[in-house]
Amino acid sequence: MxxxxxxxxxxxxxxxxxxxxxxxxxxxxxxxxxxxxxxxxxxxxxxxxxFGAHKLAPTFSEAEAVKDFRYNAWYGPEKAPKLSPSDYRLTLAGMIADKTPWTVEKLYTLPQTTQITRHICVEGWSMIGKWGGAPLSTFLQRIGADLSAKYVGFECADGYYEGIDMPTALHPQTLMAFKLSDETLPTRHGYPFKMRIPTKLGFKNPKFVTTIYVTNQQPRGFWTDRGYNWFSGI
Amino acid sequence: MKQIQVQTHPIATRVTHWLMALAILVLIGSGWRIYNASPIFGFTFPEWATLGGDVEQALALHNDPGVASAIAWHFAAMWLLAASYLGFMLWNLVSGHFRRDFLPVGAASFWRDFSAAIRFRLDHRLGEYNVVQRVAYWGVLASVAMMLLSGITIWKPVQTYPLELLFGGFQGARIVHFVFMTAIALFIVIHVALVILVPKTFVAMTLGKATADHTGER
Structure with missing residues (x-):
């Protein structure tokens, strides 16, 4: 050598x-x-x-939608918060004209659509589900949110928190989902509603939302605080 | 017969080669950690071979097995790989290195060199590429292109939607990404083994020039 x-x-x-x-x-x-x-x-x-404000996420056929949608959280489904429709109030904060809290009953009066879209997890798995609910853009207009603000943030009953950019909040497929597989959203999936955002990774779809706020400061995110990318668009 | 062989690599080739090497090491290490979070096949990669920090510490601190760090590495190194790969391809196209040293590639000449190589009868001549080498280099360069394409499909499956149809859907793109990672990893093993056999190629790729007489290095 x-x-x-x-x-x-x-x-x-x-x-x-x-x-x-x-x-x-x-x-x-x-x-x-x-x-x-x-x-x-x-x-x-x-x-x-x-990000394309009008570019739609692919939609799928009824047959491709999974009925028994995967439960996913850092705690077990038995620990999911059980919110009662009589006590629940959705709190509004930040750059919003009418901050009157909303009941479940009032949320259900919003015009609803359905979508069969694909949930993609940051870990790599994906699952197609059928979601029903109100476009967030309709709700934001109804409450007099300042749509020129940069961000919309969410606080949740299980301690989770997330936030998205305003263009994504106004995207036609961004829903406040009240239904999964044609049925009222089950407790473990976020009753009374979860955000369904098919243009974002799964962790940016918060469940059990109890507060919505509009702001110019980038909202914190549960997994973003743990090192994941903030925008996480797909 | 004594014969002087010379291998030279211009600075552009050397810099882009080593940047690609660094980016690929980071991408494979972090990619294996990301793979382990949701394995496609029935196995996971050993933790020591993956990149993304201490798993126990990350779990204790924030309930995450270091996948956050792995993804941060992956989405940083992807820019380095894209830039150095583009630089490498453009430089070698314009300078004529590809045309001069990596063509032609024919089936008959490939077979001749391949059968000589597996019988250990293929001489290494510094500064010259036999047809097996040429095919291997084209293969790894094509594999990197496939990694970039399937990678962007996995990163942006909505914004680049039609692209995933080429790969057979989102999960198909993950499999393609895995297959070409494997091809690149195999290339690296053979490439490094051959560099250890003919260390002057390492000298040339690092310092820019190496010489050998034919009676010396084989």
């Missing part, structure tokens, strides 16, 4: 060691996390530019 070859093996070994280290080390450095967060914010801007 000549000297050059030996040097190369040494180089090869340290490359291997570096790869091994990256698995448990480099990612957790604050400076690395800051750099990755900066790229993630750049990706937010790219995605906002790519």
């Amino acid at each position: 000549d000297l050059e070859r030996r040097r190369l093996f040494g180089g090869g070994l340290s490359m291997g060691a570096l790869t091994l280290l990256t698995g448990c080390d480099i990612s957790d450095h604050d400076s690395v996390q800051r750099a990755l967060a900066a790229v993630s914010r750049f990706n937010d801007r790219v995605q906002a530019a790519l």
Whole structure:
């Protein structure tokens, strides 16, 4: 083995060691996390530019819709909050003219549509479901929300919180979903309603929504606070 | 017969080669961590081989097995790969490197070199690419293009919707992404093994020039 070859093996070994280290080390450095967060914010801007306000998510046939839709949360379905229709109030806050809280009964008077769209999880799985509910844009107009504001935020009964950009909030397929598979939204899926946003990843579809607010400051997000990309458009 | 062989790589080729190498290592490591969150096939990748930080720590801190960090790595390195790949392709098209050194590629000459290679009778000549090498390089460059296409389909399945139909749907695009990742990983294993056998190619790709006489390196 000549000297050059030996040097190369040494180089090869340290490359291997570096790869091994990256698995448990480099990612957790604050400076690395800051750099990755900066790229993630750049990706937010790219995605906002790519977003087509009128481009519809693909829709599917009735036969393709899954009846027993997958339950997904960081807690088990038995711990899902049970909201009673008599006590529930949807609180409104921020840049909204009429902040009177809404009851379930009043929410159900909103004009409703159905959509058969695909839920795509950030983990990679996907599932087609049939959703029924009111377009968020109709609701925002009804309550006199400032539609020139940048964001709409959501707070939820299970401690979850999310927020989306105004163009997505006004997208025709962004629904306040009261129904799943033609039936009243089950408790585990977010009764009385969940946001159904087929142009976003699954985690940006909050359930058990109890507050909607309109703001110019980017709302925080439960999984975004844990390092996921904020815009998460698909 | 003694014969001097020279291999040179211009700075543009070297820089884009190493940037692509770095981007691909990061993308494969983080991609394996993302794969583990929702495996397509009946296996997962060992945690030590994946990129995304300490799993136990991430679970304890915020209930996430380091997939957030892995995705952040993946969506950072994708820009590096796209830019360096584009730079590499444009440079080598314009400079004539592809035309001069990687063509022609024919079935008969491929078969001749391939059968010589598997019987270990194919000499490595520094600065010259045999037909098996040429095909391997075209293959890995095409695989990167497929990764970029299937990757954008998985990232933006609504905004690029018709594209996923080419891959047989969203889950089909994930399988295509996996298959070409495997092809690139196999290429890397063979590529690195051959570089260890002929270390002067490493010198040329790093410093720009290497020479050998035919009686020396094989």
